[in-house]
Amino acid sequence: MAAHGPVPQPYTKMAAGVRPCCSCVPKAPALAGGGARGGAGRKRALPRQPAPEVRAARPVARRRAARGRAMAELHLIGQIVGGSGFEQRRLFCTWGLRAGGAWKLLSGPLSGQTQVDDPQAGDVAFWCHPLDVHLATKGLQGWPQLHVQVWHQDGFGRAAVLGYGCCPVPAAPGCHALSCVTWRPRGSWRQRLRRRLLGGGPQLRVPPEAAERFRLRTEAAGTVHLQLGVLLRHFGRFSVQC
Template sequence: MAEVHIIGEISQGKDFPKQHLFCKWHIQVGNNWKIVEGKREGQTQVSWSQFNNICKWSYPVDIHLSTAGIQGWPKIYIEVYHLDWLGRAHLFGYGIVTVPTSPGTHTLDCYTWRPFGSLKQRFIQYFLGGGIQLKYPDQIFSPSERYKLSTETMGVVSFELTVLLRNFTNYGVEYD
């Protein structure tokens, strides 16, 4: 079978409205894919900076996948949360990034967003904390459903990933 190795890190989050952030991630693959080794999901530590608007995580990602075809190529789904002074986690953004299909080292920026909500929901969010969350997060993977959402932009999560491909030419897939 053809194999894909994804090695790297979730390096940082920047341009979010508040500090004390952590990121939950999950790798999404198609039905033809199998995880040979590595974790399918994880969570970074809480990070903040006193001097700039960048939270450095340097959280490792190391996963080995096998497949019989390229349909359902891996995507990394993320949720970024803010930890307030009471220890409550508030959703700050959703994002999804496709793993590059070419071998080599890549720097990826995942632009995040969150549901906008009504005026009443935004007042509650401002004064009491929390935030509007998707009832069905699977909507993120469906472009036909995602465009119907009213959202606001949040920050950017950066990835440093190295992609290794093996045995793809044996299965009729050519790459440069």
């Protein structure tokens, strides 16, 4: 039988004054990021914490910066109810919202068109076309205006404009019932006779907002009825009382 050497026992306790060997002492794990030469036991320096008053001032500065970047908002919700007082039937309306350069569109369309309505009783054409536009601005110059054009469609599918109108958006929040009176160029007596017999009539070559109306001979055409709900936000930051 072969002789076996002494079985090594685990280190439990050393006598006083006895120095253990290297194999008996467990090695400490190396720190993360330490190198092969002298990096295992190196300690990392902790980041320096700011003073309490500095930490308290940072959220205030962030809120002030966000308050400076905030823009006043205008939310317009409503509908184009219909039109009345026009001399023709089979009417539809095109609309567009015009604003200054300081205004920015957040959501919703800036223009649209209603369906054709042919009233069977009375002279009121109902469209009930919805409006939902969300705008933002940093100034009050160029307040939004709603421009409308009422058109007539004959039996052959031809369309002729019957009136132009402009209505400023109310500056007060709440629900508003508005009546936008439209106008059209009067034209000469030949043009009026042709309009009565054949339809059509003189139209503007430029958009109504760019036309100089005081240079034209115009006449009343009809009225467009609107229901608008106005919501204002952050206007108090610009010293505007709503």
